[in-house]
Amino acid sequence: MEEKPFKEVRILTSHPGRMRVITSALQAAEQILTNWPVEEGEVLSAAKHALLSCPEENLSPGAARFVFIQAAKEGGNYVDEPERGPPTGKPTRWHKAKGRRRS
Template sequence: MPKGNTLKPFQAVTLVLEGADGYCRVSSVHGVAELLLEHWPIDDGEDYVAAVHICLEAMLGASPPEAAREALIKAAKEAGIAMLQ
């Protein structure tokens, strides 16, 4: 069982996604993981790969949840995804 708390909330980030998804509000490591792995428009960017790695570390308790939030923001900038903060 992972040591981290994947549902522990952090300051929410709202992303503006294209298509039917529209706005997506993320406020937990679990939410970041789901967004990156199931709904992300690119899967080969350096910041995307780093975000997936940091998210895994946060799930295992090796990184704080805020690290996953910051990595998500960097990956969103890389992918050209607008954010509301």
């Protein structure tokens, strides 16, 4: 099975307070098959099928990530991405200011 990396997805593990970061379709399939909080579910079975047939059906990394997130939401172990606060309106300085010369 190909790695097919995607943007990280955080899920809760069976250990209280611990999270796992999934970054590919292969990791997602392994997680669903070996350490998943629910045994059955409509979305879970669709996710298993999609992730395991990923190489044959050319499932895109984005689609694999979406399917995995839906299964994690159904299982109750999905951790939402942190929300960014509103912009402050301050300009971002990307370079270091030059020192001023003293006369």
